Amino acid sequence: MVIYGLNTTPLRTEPLLGVPCPSCATPNKLQVSIAGRYAHAYWIPFFPFGKIATASCTHCGLSLQGKALPEAAQEQARDLKKQTSLPLWTWSGMGLLAAGLLWASIAGRHHAQAEAGYLAAPHPGDIYTVRANDKATDYSLLKVVDVKGKTVDVVANEYQIDNSHPLDELNSPAKYSKTPYPLTQFELQIMKNKGQLTSVDRPEE
Numbered sequence: 084m085v086i087y088g089l090n091t092t093p094l095r096t097e098p099l100l101g102v103p104c105p106s107c108a109t110p111n112k113l114q115v116s117i118a119g120r121y122a123h124a125y126w127i128p129f130f131p132f133g134k135i136a137t138a139s140c141t142h143c144g145l146s147l148q149g150k151a152l153p154e155a156a157q158e159q160a161r162d163l164k165k166q167t168s169l170p171l172w173t174w175s176g177m178g179l180l181a182a183g184l185l186w187a188s189i190a191g192r193h194h195a196q197a198e199a200g201y202l203a204a205p206h207p208g209d210i211y212t213v214r215a216n217d218k219a220t221d222y223s224l225l226k227v228v229d230v231k232g233k234t235v236d237v238v239a240n241e242y243q244i245d246n247s248h249p250l251d252e253l254n255s256p257a258k259y260s261k262t263p264y265p266l267t268q269f270e271l272q273i274m275k276n277k278g279q280l281t282s283v284d285r286p287e288e
């Protein structure tokens with residue numbers, strides 16, 4: 084369940100001079116308060132969502148909001164609203180989200196660079212996650228057993244599973260074929276470009 088909604092936070096309060104209370108008629112007892120409204124998710128403020136002016140009488144306790152404010156108080160309330168800005172913390176959630184996305188993008192780029200490096204300079208023990216084509220949802224593994232110049236010898240895993248990260252489940256020696264076959268770096272690059280080779284892992288690192 085996602086818990087979200089609007090919260091308010093008090094920002095400032097000023098006396099409404101010269102405006103008598105519409106209920107008890109006491110002069111100079113009205114004050115106007117500006118509250119900031121913000122959207123939250125799980126109580127983390129995400130972004131500001133406007134401001135609300137409330138007029139209240141310190142004498143009789145009357146409280147009026149927005150358009151219900153006395154005519155004479157409307158302009159002062161509007162000015163005060165304009166002069167009051169919402170604190171930056173009302174953007175906290177967006178900040179966290181942006182930081183998270185930035186981190187994921189940096190981590191993703193780092194991972195892609197590492198994979199490109201593994202593919203360009205293969206080591207025995209490297210494991211390629213592969214599938215029949217870029218639409219297939221069944222994945223299997225190829226393990227590099229030897230590197231000879233621009234060619235690697237791989238053994239194919241004899242299982243495939245419906246999981247794009249099959250490493251944990253399939254990577255045990257008994258599950259691989261005993262018969263290696265060669266693949267050139269060019270072929271591997273084509274498989275990667277076609278979405279057949281989806282991941283390169285170097286388990287000892």
Ligand SMILES: [Zn+2]
Binds near residue numbers: 106145
């Ligand atoms: Zn009053």
